[in-house]
Amino acid sequence: MSNTHINYIEFKAHDLEKIKQFYSECFGWVFTDYGGTYIAFSESGLDGGFEKTEDKIVNGALVVLYHENLDSIRKKIIEAKGIISIDTFSFPGGSRFHFIDPSGNELAVWSDK
Structure with missing residues (x-):
């Protein structure tokens, strides 16, 4: 897997x-449950997930980048x-952190290394 995509x-x-x-009926996405607060999806063109929240959803999308070395990219x-x-923080399959870019966008970077 290459870096920075x-x-x-x-x-x-x-x-x-x-x-x-909704997404399985409308688009045929396949889901994997990870406890009561997270589900991952596949068969969508780009894998992703849904995180349960009680907060108001303003911008509900989080783009997650991959990098082999979290310390270096951080x-x-x-x-x-x-x-x-x-x-x-760690999660099943790896670790990640979130950052804010100079325009105020929040993204995340993860690694399985």
Whole structure:
């Protein structure tokens, strides 16, 4: 897998069962449950997931980039005046962090390394 490409997209959802039913019926997406607060989807052209939230959804999409070395790319983001909005955390399959770019967009970077 190469570095620095869009690899995954996440959306927010209030009801995971309803959102699963909607996208599987309308678009044929396939879902994998990860506990009660997250579902991943495939068969959509670009893999992604839905995270359950009770908050108002303003911009529910999170673009997730891939990089082999999280420490290296995190350092580059900070040096380029990006802001780390969520520190590195682990999840099944890897680790990731979130950052804010100079225009205020929040993205994430993940790695399976």
